[in-house]
Amino acid sequence: MEKRPVFEEIRSSRYPMMEASPHLLYREKTDRLMKWVLIALLPSVLASIIFFGLRALLLYLISVATCLIVELLWFKLRKNSLPKDYSVVVTGVLLAMSLPASVPLWYPILGGAVGILVAKELFGGIGRNLLNPALTGRAVLRLVFVKEMSENVQPRPLFSLDGLEVVSSATPLMDAKAGIGLSGEQMLDSLTGLIAGKNAETAAILLLIGGVFLLYKKVITWQIPFSIIGTIILLAFFLEKEIRRSCLPMFLAEQRC
Numbered sequence: 319m320e321k322r323p324v325f326e327e328i329r330s331s332r333y334p335m336m337e338a339s340p341h342l343l344y345r346e347k348t349d350r351l352m353k354w355v356l357i358a359l360l361p362s363v364l365a366s367i368i369f370f371g372l373r374a375l376l377l378y379l380i381s382v383a384t385c386l387i388v389e390l391l392w393f394k395l396r397k398n399s400l401p402k403d404y405s406v407v408v409t410g411v412l413l414a415m416s417l418p419a420s421v422p423l424w425y426p427i428l429g430g431a432v433g434i435l436v437a438k439e440l441f442g443g444i445g446r447n448l449l450n451p452a453l454t455g456r457a458v459l460r461l462v463f464v465k466e467m468s469e470n471v472q473p474r475p476l477f478s479l480d481g482l483e484v485v486s487s488a489t490p491l492m493d494a495k496a497g498i499g500l501s502g503e504q505m506l507d508s509l510t511g512l513i514a515g516k517n518a519e520t521a522a523i524l525l526l527i528g529g530v531f532l533l534y535k536k537v538i539t540w541q542i543p544f545s546i547i548g549t550i551i552l553l554a555f556f557l558e559k560e561i562r563r564s565c566l567p568m569f570l571a572e573q574r575c
Contacts, residue, residue, distance in 0.1 A: 347403075348401075348403040348404075348405065348444065349402060349403045349404050351537050352403055352404035352405050352407070352408050353404060354531075354532065354535050354537045355408050355532065355537065356404065356407065356408060356411065357531070358528035358529070358531045358532050358537075359408075359411055359412070359415070359518075359528055361521075361524040361527060361528060362415065362518040362521055362524045362525055362528060363378065363411060363415065363518060365511055365518065365520075365521045365524055366415065366419075366511075366517045366518040366520075366521075369473035369474065369511055369520065369521075370419035370471060370473065370474060370482065370517060371419075371474055371482075373419045373420070373482060374414075374419045374517050374518075376423060377414040377417055377419065377421075377423070377426055377517060378410070378411060378414040380414075380423055380426045380427060381410040381411070381413045381414035381417075381426035381427075381429070381430050382407055382410030382411060382414070383410070384410065384426060384427045384430035384431060385406045385407070385409050385410035385413070385430040385433070385434050385451075386406055386407070386410070388430060388431050388434045388435060389406045389434050389438075389439070392434070392435065392439050401443075401444070403444060405444045406434065408452075409430070409433055409434065409438070409451045409452045409455075410426075410430055410452075412450075412452035412453075413426055413429050413430055413433060413451075413452040413455050413456060414426055414517060414518075415516075415517050415518035415519070416452070416453075416456045416516060416517065416518075416519070417429075417456070417459070417467070417516060417517050418466070418467065418468075418469045418470065418471055418484075418516050418517065419471045419482055419516075419517050420466070420469050420471050420482045420484050421459075421463075421466050421467065421469075422466075425459055425463070425466075428455075428458075428459065429455030429456060429458065429459045430455055431455075432454060432455045432458045433451035433452055433453075433454050433455030433456075434451055436454065437449040437450065437451040437454035437455070438451040469484045470484065470485045470514040470515050470516070471484055471485065471514055471515070471516075472484075472485050472514045473511065473512060473513075473514070473520070485514035508520075508522060509521075509522050509523045510523060511523075511524070529543065
């Protein structure tokens, strides 16, 4: 039987009803759930490689490799065996999906190391972390490298040799935030991914399909995503003028940086 850490023994003896998370048990194993998540993300990953070429592929490879190596070193340091739950792969993929294809290739190394070490392992590993590791890594990069992380890249043909084109003009999302109406063609491009943006955020339809797939496989429940989306819609509807008045100047100033 695996020996429990001392601090957990003390806490359990003083507060018998308090145990370390996770508190909810599920019949599916973590590795199986993470495989379903990777399958759900696969269409968006492949689309980003098609849209942004070799650069996007390198970001994925470096990000996943960094997360794997950092977690392996952490478990070696603590003399524990590396869990085979694929969660570290999901972290690497999500981090790379959120990066502009134009960023230097060492960005996912920094973001992956911060996400795994600071947001995950220092809190006790999967199920105990308070923050999402991938989003924590991205947040640190966004905070430190504002200009580079704000860039939007124009899609290119697969493995194009012309290089990446960083777009300085307004994207459909910027137009929408500025209160400018979008044409039917712009809406269609936003769904299919034929717009400038980050690595895998442009093809909205593929991300939605991935979400529906996870709902179908019962990896996630509908309550949390629908409540988040519904809250955003309600706030945007009732507080449209206030949001535009307070946020638009900051948004436009950021785009000029």
